[in-house]
Amino acid sequence: MLLIALSQAEICSAYPTMGGLYFWVSKLKPDFPVLAYCTGWIYAIAMNLTGTSGNLTVALFIASLVEVGSGRTLTRVQIAAIAWGINILSGVINTIGTKAIGRMSTFNIWWTLGGTFVLVITLLVKAPVKNSAEFVFTDLENFTGWGSKGFVVLLGFLQAVYSLEGSETAGQVAEEALRAEFLAxxxxxxxxxxxWIIGLAYMLALLFSVQSITSIQTTSYAIPIAQLYHDAIGTRLTLMCLTVICLAQFMAAVTAFTASSRLYYALARDNAFPAKGAFMALNRFQAPFVGIWMSVLIGCVVSCAYIGSVIAFNAILSSAAIAVMLSYLQPIAIRVFWPSSLQVRGPFHLGKWSWVINAVSLAFTSFICVLFILPTAFPVNKTNMNYAVVSIGGIGMIVATTWIFWGRFHYKGPVLTNVAQRPESASSDEKMA
Known part of the structure; x- marks a missing residue:
């Protein structure tokens, strides 16, 4: 993931302009508009799914708070209803709190840093039994049914990749920073x-504090980590810790809907999306409200899958991670197969290592996209099937269909609304940089 970030950073330094992945692809390969079109659509869907999975996770934490605090177990229908409410609340915040979202994102950074410190200290101080370093670093618990330990370890990549995705968002707000070509x-x-540093500290605290793996595996709580906390630190502190995590997750999910709605706006502006007038309409808070509530609607519909199966929730999680990685794939692939595509080099560049880093990033990204659609349990049946392959296949069909029947007739590339950035303006690349 660090190599992928380095690949992105090199492009971002050359084009520190709003739009991120979508804009980068259009600049790197303007003679193939289908690449930018697919990147924009897939990334917009990815952000929508990321927000949806985040809000459903918030619902699971709220359900666990209820279960830990009152002993009452919530049904899947009730949890899905909570997810609907969280999706709608995210929509309301995005609709009327445009200026507040930036401040909320900044606050969430400090909340996450401070919250992680509190969680780590609480676990390490209060856990009655501390596990050995041998257990933490060498023990492997395999409940998947697969015989290959190596494959089981690879399946664990999902949480890591899902947690570390999103580095490219710094490039989406690059124009708002001074010396963006370097700082972004x-x-x-x-x-x-x-x-990585924060995540490692948190993971080590969790593993040293685990009291009973069997208890976590057989828990009745909506989200299993609640059982880990309850066993290690008791009811009251569990409620506090779950609240810290829940709020951080909610604030992150809200900004995912912010990103998806802005991407819908950008695609509509560039004639890559139908109903251009509706999706470009702004309310008095300067929010693209149609894109926001489309994100909410999709989130509510997808959240209903949890009613049928927890496996469906895992498919949503996997689909969000895969869709983001598919979005990463295209600018990196262009840099590998068309090394001269980066015509403008920024102050942050990889020099002679550029092609090698991009090639390794491409290989890893491709590998992850395949790995995450493979079954996570064995033997495979209809109840434990990884339905992410169905979801990703559906996304691919949607993007391909819209390109065939709409995009190839209307989409020519991003529309430049700044006069100084129009093709006839001299040194346009330098002005955008």
């Missing part, structure tokens, strides 16, 4: 390093 790519790379 540093933020892209720094987000991975910071997340």
């Amino acid at each position: 790519p540093m933020a892209v790379v720094g987000s991975i390093i910071g997340s």
Whole structure:
């Protein structure tokens, strides 16, 4: 994931312009508009799914808070209803709190840092039994049914990749920073390093504090980690810790809907999306409300899958991670197969290592996209099937169909609304940089 961030940072330094992945692809390969079109659509859907999975996770944490605090077990229908409410609340915040979202994102950074510190200290101080370093670093618990330990370890990549995705978002707000050509790519790379350090500290605290794996595996709580906390630190502190995590997850999910609605706006502006007038309409808070509530509608519909099966929730999680990785795939692939596509080089560049890093990033991204659609349990049946392959196949069909019947007739590339950025303007690349 760090190599992927380095690949993105090099492009971001050359084109520190709003639009991120979508804009980068259009600049790297303007003679193939289908690539930018597919990137924009897949990334918009990915952000929608990321927000949906995040809000459903928030619902699971709320359900666990109820279960830990009152002893009452919530049904899947009730949890799905909570997810609907969280989706709608995310829509309301995005509709009327446009200016507040940026401040909320900044606050969430400090909340996550401070919250992680509190969680780590609480677990390490209060857990009655501390596990050995041998258990933490060498023990492997395999409940998947697969005989290959190596494959089981690979299946664990999902949580890591899902947690570390999102480094490219620094490039989407690059124009708002001074010296964006340097600071934006540093933020892209720094987000991975910071997340790795914080995540490692949190994971170690969890593993040293686990009291009973069997208890977690057989828990009745909506989200199993609630059982880990309850066993280690008791009811009251569990409620506090789950609240810290729940709020951080909610704030992150809200910004995912912000991203998806802005991408729908950009695609409509560039004639890559039908109903251009509706999706470009802004309310008095300067929010693209149609894109926001489309994100909410999709989130509510997808959340209903949880009623049928927990496996369906895992498919949503996998689909979100795969869709983001598919979005990463295209700019990196262009840099591998058309090395000269980056005509403008920014102050942050990889030099002679550029092609090698991009090639390894491409290989890893492709591998992850295949790995995450493979079955996670054996023997495979209808109840434990990884339905992410169905979801990703559906996304592929939607994008391909819209290109065939709409995109290839209407989409020519991003529409430049700034006069200084129009093709006839001299040194347009330099002005955008």
